[in-house]
Amino acid sequence: MLIIPLSGKISKKNLPLITIAIIVINTLVYFIIQGGDAKKHQEAFEYYLKSGLAKIEVTRYIAYAKLKEGDKDSVGTKESNDVDEKTIEGYLPRMMKDDDFMRTLRHDEIITPQDEEYAEWKKLRAKHEELLSQAVSWRYGFVPEHPRILNIFTSMFLHGSFMHLLGNMIFLWLSGCILELGCGRIFYLALYLLSGICADGLFSVAYMKSSVPLIGASGAIAGLMGALTVLYGKRKIKIFYSLGFYFNYTKVPAIILLPLWIGNEVFQLFFGGVSNVAYVAHIGGLVGGALLGYGNRRFLGCVDEKAFEEDPKEKIPGLLENAYQLTSKLDTHKARPLVEEILEIEPHNQKALLLLFNIDKLDPQHERLHKTATMLVTLLTRTSEDHHLLCDIFKQYCQIAKPPRFTPSLLFSIAFAFCDSGYLQEAEQIMASLFRNQPNHPKLPAALLKLARAYLKKGLSDKGKKFLQIISEEYPEANESKIAKDLLDSSR
Numbered sequence: 046m047l048i049i050p051l052s053g054k055i056s057k058k059n060l061p062l063i064t065i066a067i068i069v070i071n072t073l074v075y076f077i078i079q080g081g082d083a084k085k086h087q088e089a090f091e092y093y094l095k096s097g098l099a100k101i102e103v104t105r106y107i108a109y110a111k112l113k114e115g116d117k118d119s120v121g122t123k124e125s126n127d128v129d130e131k132t133i134e135g136y137l138p139r140m141m142k143d144d145d146f147m148r149t150l151r152h153d154e155i156i157t158p159q160d161e162e163y164a165e166w167k168k169l170r171a172k173h174e175e176l177l178s179q180a181v182s183w184r185y186g187f188v189p190e191h192p193r194i195l196n197i198f199t200s201m202f203l204h205g206s207f208m209h210l211l212g213n214m215i216f217l218w219l220s221g222c223i224l225e226l227g228c229g230r231i232f233y234l235a236l237y238l239l240s241g242i243c244a245d246g247l248f249s250v251a252y253m254k255s256s257v258p259l260i261g262a263s264g265a266i267a268g269l270m271g272a273l274t275v276l277y278g279k280r281k282i283k284i285f286y287s288l289g290f291y292f293n294y295t296k297v298p299a300i301i302l303l304p305l306w307i308g309n310e311v312f313q314l315f316f317g318g319v320s321n322v323a324y325v326a327h328i329g330g331l332v333g334g335a336l337l338g339y340g341n342r343r344f345l346g347c348v349d350e351k352a353f354e355e356d357p358k359e360k361i362p363g364l365l366e367n368a369y370q371l372t373s374k375l376d377t378h379k380a381r382p383l384v385e386e387i388l389e390i391e392p393h394n395q396k397a398l399l400l401l402f403n404i405d406k407l408d409p410q411h412e413r414l415h416k417t418a419t420m421l422v423t424l425l426t427r428t429s430e431d432h433h434l435l436c437d438i439f440k441q442y443c444q445i446a447k448p449p450r451f452t453p454s455l456l457f458s459i460a461f462a463f464c465d466s467g468y469l470q471e472a473e474q475i476m477a478s479l480f481r482n483q484p485n486h487p488k489l490p491a492a493l494l495k496l497a498r499a500y501l502k503k504g505l506s507d508k509g510k511k512f513l514q515i516i517s518e519e520y521p522e523a524n525e526s527k528i529a530k531d532l533l534d535s536s537r
């Protein structure tokens with residue numbers, strides 16, 4: 046299942062760069078730096094079994110466990126050579142998770158220097174730990190028994206299996222995008238790192254004797270989930286989801302990501318390979334992130350409540366589609382309000398204005414036809430690639446409007462557009478009307494000159510000279526008159 050949070054704020058100009066960077070770093074670390082870890086762990090484990098080290102330690106653990114359980118009579122009844130492979134396989138996982146035993150074992154308190162097998166065991170144990178130390182996850186994971194500041198940070202970028210990595214990165218993307226866009230990159234990065242520290246901190250307190258490295262971004266992500274719950278828990282966010290064969294968009298409360306994340310962790314626990322889920326670390330991260338989120342809301346105020354509110358423009362395609370369907374059924378009374386809603390969101394939406402014009406021309410006596418035609422034609426004069434449509438709309442309007450009500454200023458803009466796009470006959474008709482009705486308009490000399498040049502450029506010199514002559518005779522004081530005379534002289 047794929048889930049992607051959507052926001053009008055996620056764009057090429059405003060990418061969640063920190064989230065992307067963390068995902069990239071985790072992925073590169075796993076595939077490149079940790080690339081040989083699985084093999085090194087396997088070599089260390091095979092050596093542990095084949096060298097006889099497992100038999101020595103499991104034998105001692107059996108005795109240790111029975112003594113701990115109060116079964117003193119059976120202690121010492123089995124020698125190490127009597128422990129078979131099946132017994133080793135049964136006790137080994139339990140032994141590895143027994144922090145008290147492993148700690149005392151490493152401190153020479155289980156097999157002491159006085160024991161006959163001490164020297165052999167010490168040599169085998171040293172070799173086994175040397176093999177383990179070659180694995181990046183073992184060397185840079187966080188070990189509560191021997192805590193190191195560097196390893197607190199490096200452990201956040203290490204993973205035990207591909208499923209461990211994949212699950213964490215999916216939920217890092219889901220929660221990270223929301224928090225980075227909603228709280229800013231600085232707070233978000235601090236939240237991620239501090240949540241990881243809280244996770245390791247609580248794990249260290251709970252398992253201070255553990256010598257097994259803790260790895261993974263889960264603790265930090267748990268912190269993101271905690272902060273998300275505090276900051277955006279009830280606010281609905283828009284997500285895209287896919288089930289492989291089906292996909293759709295929906296809006297869900299941000300808090301819904303929390304049980305999804307917990308479900309993912311349980312899945313990793315049972316099906317994620319060698320990776321184990323450290324729930325105590327997750328609790329530490331979750332609580333730490335929730336406190337940091339509360340601190341942000343209470344003291345910093347670095348929270349954009351509208352970060353994931355739906356962009357009104359996202360409604361336009363649906364409104365437009367519904368308006369088209371209603372218009373095709375001639376139900377223009379219901380279609381018009383939908384188009385008007387689009388234009389409230391985006392006043393210069395050409396498709397909406399064109400549809401509104403087609404609706405309004407059905408009632409040419411109504412005043413709104415003139416308003417709609419004016420808005421549409423004004424928009425079309427500003428885009429040179431739509432002058433063919435401009436010419437068509439202009440002709441339609443002039444045929445049905447009785448009379449047309451375009452302002453002189455708009456008519457000049459239409460005439461200029463027609464001159465640029467080669468609709469010279471239509472431009473000439475507009476000029477003739479303006480010349481009759483607005484002979485002293487200050488834009489008229491420039492418009493006539495533009496029309497004259499367009500005719501000359503097209504090779505229609507007689508037409509061009511005609512308008513140059515009109516300029517020089519009717520507007521002798523205008524600057525365009527001198528240009529017209531020069532063009533006439535040069536064409537003789």
